[in-house]
Amino acid sequence: MHAMPVVAPRPCARVALLGLDGLSLDIARAIAAFGRTPHLAALCQDPRTTTVDAELPELSPVNWTSLATGEGPEVHGVYGFTRINPATYAITIGDSRQVRLPTIFDQLTRHGRVCRVLNLPGLWPVRPRSGMPDTPSTLIAGFIAPSLEDAVHPPALVGELRRAGYRIEADTLRGAADPAYLLAQLRETLRGRRLLLQRFLAPGDFHCLCCVFTETDRLFHFLLPAVLEADHPWHPACLAFLEEWDAAVGLFFRMAKALPGETRILVMADHGFAPLHTEFDVNAWLRSQGLLLQEERPAASSGNGLDAGTIRHGAAAFALDPGRIHLHRRDIYARGSVTPTQEPALLERIRTGLLALRWNGQPVMEDVFLGRDLYPGDHSPDRPDLVCLSRPGVDLKAKWDRRELFGLYGRHGMHTARGAIFYDSLGQTPPRRMREVGRLLLESGQAGGLLT
Structure with missing residues (x-):
């Protein structure tokens, strides 16, 4: 693991971080x-509030893992929601078992620090760590945990959360087409986040707390026009929900500020x-250029976003969501055909074309990186091999059965x-990107004083 820079923050009793998934400063x-x-307004007006860049690609699992490890994808190994098996072409959803190094919370716990990690995406399954059964630290995984089992440490908390009706994630599959249902689901998950704050933030018996509210990301994906446009028919309902969300943000600040000793407060989005304005499908473009060759499948089998088994021998490249392009190399993939001598020209052709x-x-593209x-x-x-960064307004996808660009x-x-x-309550020089937020959290947790 890379050596982490040592920063000497002002000594505080503890650090508490509130993650607000997908909240950009301009939308805030x-x-x-x-x-x-009012609480969001106060945060926006505070001179200590600024912005931070996401790691690329700008996906939640990449960035929450960078926060959790203090490292970028080249070190922690998470490049997106999915990964492909080079031998079978099976695509699977990534999880914490893919992470190549201990998290900052593992490091803090190993050194006797108490951590409260609440609804952190990418933490499932919560992996048993050396020494963790003997510590009072708490880990509660967020998205994509399918259930509370294997998502909570200590395991005794499972029953407590289940009795309280705690919901890990909103049902966005149904909610995508049903705004009333989506807002009801988001209210239910928000109620659970408040429960976590009251249970684990209020006592103050920790060195490092990280709690993530994912509700804004889900709301913005499906109802952003309703949030921003006063004449949208769903605008009043969205603002009513955001009032409740804002009250939960205010609860976090009130509880953190009320703790004995100074608490360093961090607020960030991933x-x-x-x-x-439009989606752009990278695989559809590769197909149109004769670079992605696929076997035809019956219509009944289409729509499977995890079906890369159609990639044929002779295909030169394919993409994984959102815009991660892989050359179909002979020495990596079972049906690969691209040789090392072909790589430079192929990369240049794809990059220039995009x-x-x-x-x-x-x-369409702001840049395409090697x-x-x-x-x-x-x-x-x-x-x-290539990572696409699209212009705002153009959302990148990489489906296997979509024909339209x-x-x-x-x-x-x-x-x-x-x-x-x-936001940093100490007002120090802000981090540039997500891995540096993780390092800041680690350094603050290490510097925490005695619990009171």
Whole structure:
């Protein structure tokens, strides 16, 4: 693991971090301008509030894992929601077993620090660590945990959370087409986040607390126009929910400030957000260029977003969500055909082609990065060869059965790499990107004084 820089923050009794998934500072200011969210307005107006960049690709598992480890994808190994098996072409959803190194919470716990990690995405399954059964630290995994089993440490908390009706995640599959249902689900998960604050923040018996509210990300994906447009028919309902969310943010601040001794308070988002005007499918483009060759499947078997088994011998490249392009190398993939001598020209062809793309007269891509430059030192098959960063408004996808390059498919908000909100009560020089927030959290947890 890389050596972490030593920073000497002002001594505090503890550090408490509130993660607000997907909250960009510009959208926070737009919401605050409606006059219904006083705690968010105060945060936006505070001179200590600024922004932080996401790690690329700007996905939640990549960035929450960077927070949790203090490292980038080239070290922790998480490049997206999914990964592909080079031998079988099976695509699986990643989880904590993919993470290559201990988290900052493992490190703090090992050195006798008490951690409260609440609803952190990517933490499932909660893995038993050396010494953890004998510590009072708490770990509660967030998305994509399918159930409370294997998502909670100590295990005795499972029953307590189940009796309280704690819900890990909103049902966005149904909620995508049913705004009333989505808002009801978000209220239910928000109630659980408040329960966690009251149970674990209020006592103050910790050195490091990290609690994540994921509700804004889900709301923005499906109802961002309703949030931002006062004349939208769902705007009143969205603002009513955000009033409740704002009250939970205020509860976090009140509880943290009321603890004995000084508590360093951090607030951050894992990525920014922007209105989505169109999706662009990278695999559809590779197909149109003759670079992705696939076996035809019956219509009844289409729609499987995890079906990469259709990739044929002779395919030169494919993409994984959102815009991670892998060359179909002979020495890595069972049906691969690309040789080392073909790689430079192929990478240049794909990169140049994508940078030349236009939609409504505007570039589709802000940039296309070489994986070896973006993630130095990682030579594993998980590292993409190219990483696309789209222009805000164009949301990248990589489906296996989509033929159209552009289109809308039910989402109205998208992640952005820049503009995520960041606040530090000590007002120190802000971190540049997500891994540095994790290092800051580690350093603050190490510096924490005696518990009172």
